[in-house]
Amino acid sequence: MKFFIDTxxxxxxxxxxxxxxxxxxxxxxxxxxxEGIKGKANAIKHYKAICxxxxxxxxxxxxxxELATIxxxxxxxxxxxxxxVVKVPMTLEGxxxxxxxxxxxxxxxxxxxxxxxQAILAAKAGxxxxxxxxxxxxxxxYDGIQLIAQLxxxxxxxxxxxxxxxxxxxxxxxxxxxxxxxxxxxxxxxEPILQLLKHPLTDIGLQKxxxxxxxxND
Numbered sequence: 001m002k003f004f005i006d007t008x009x010x011x012x013x014x015x016x017x018x019x020x021x022x023x024x025x026x027x028x029x030x031x032x033x034x035e036g037i038k039g040k041a042n043a044i045k046h047y048k049a050i051c052x053x054x055x056x057x058x059x060x061x062x063x064x065x066e067l068a069t070i071x072x073x074x075x076x077x078x079x080x081x082x083x084x085v086v087k088v089p090m091t092l093e094g095x096x097x098x099x100x101x102x103x104x105x106x107x108x109x110x111x112x113x114x115x116x117x118q119a120i121l122a123a124k125a126g127x128x129x130x131x132x133x134x135x136x137x138x139x140x141x142y143d144g145i146q147l148i149a150q151l152x153x154x155x156x157x158x159x160x161x162x163x164x165x166x167x168x169x170x171x172x173x174x175x176x177x178x179x180x181x182x183x184x185x186x187x188x189x190x191e192p193i194l195q196l197l198k199h200p201l202t203d204i205g206l207q208k209x210x211x212x213x214x215x216x217n218d
Contacts, residue, residue: 001178001179001183001184001185001186002023002024002056002184002185002186003016003021003022003023003024003185003186003188003193004022004023004024004025004026004056004057004059004165004185004186004187004188005022005024005025005026005187005188005189005190005193006025006026006027006031006167006169006187006188006189007025007027007031007189007190008027008031008032008034008035008037008046008050009031009034009035010049010050010053012189012190013025013050013053013054014053015190016190016193017053017054019193021193022054022056023056023057023185024054024056024057024058024059024185024187025050025054025056025057025058025059026058026059026087026109026131026165026167026187027047027050027058027059027060027061027087028061028087028111029061029063032046044076044080047060047077047080047081047084048080048081051080051081051083051084054083055083056083057083057084057085057107058081058083058084058085059084059085059086059087059109059111059129059131059187060077060080060084060085060086060087061086061087061088061111062074062077062086062087062088062089062097065089065091065093066093067093067096067097067100070088070093070094070097071097071100071101074086074088074097074101074106074108075106078101078106078107085107085108085109085128085129086101086106086107086108086109087108087109087111087131088101088108088109088110088111088127089110089111089112090110090111090112090113090114090118090121090122094110095110095121095122095125096125098110098122098125098126098127099125099126101126102125102126102127103126107128107129108126108127108128108129109127109128109129109130109131109165110122110125110127110129110130110131111131111167112131112133113130113131113132113133114132114133114136114137114147115147116147116150116151116154118130119132119151119154119155119162119164120154120158122162123155123158123160123161123162126162127162128162128163129162129163129164129165129185130151130162130163130164130165131165131166131167131187132144132147132148132151132164132165132166132167133167133168134147134148134166134167134168134169134174134178135167135168135169135170135174136168137168138170144166144168144174145174145177145178145181148164148166148177148178148181148182148183149181149182151164152164152181152182152183153182156182163184163185164182164183164184164185165183165184165185165186165187166178166183166185166186166187167186167187169186169187169188169189169192170192171192171195172192172193172195172196174186174188174192175188175192175193175196176196
């Protein structure tokens, strides 16, 4: 399972990269705004900076809702770097745009996926990735992990090449469960990824080893 970091913060991306486990980055307009990125020129400059830090795919999201403008904006984003994957919302116009992009060789990430039906349509249209938002499903008392498991089963049976990119990750348990049920990729903020490192018995064990080492050398 691949690990993407869900942020537009360059320092966090560099920190995740330093762990040696980072496979890519996902961004969205909210994350870009959080970093104070305003205007097309600054956004393009920021995407280029991310591309220099990361060897894998970087999802860059369109903000248009009409087919013609989604296509125009997506083509601009794809032209920034070959690592860019155009992030398109799961809408009627978005689905048409995904098919267009697939036909012309532009990779896509279909975002805001919340059902198996939507995931099937995105795969049929040629999306490179789909992004089911499991945390938001949990928020409305639906098991987001159950959706990931369902999609993994459907994609395996049907032979779809689209990768399941689990998004809206809230905690390290989400990450482990996604690995268990067959997600191809997870994208998460830095903190849940770092929390995977932590276990109280590891801390206790290390303290004992160090204490014993000091006793031997006193």
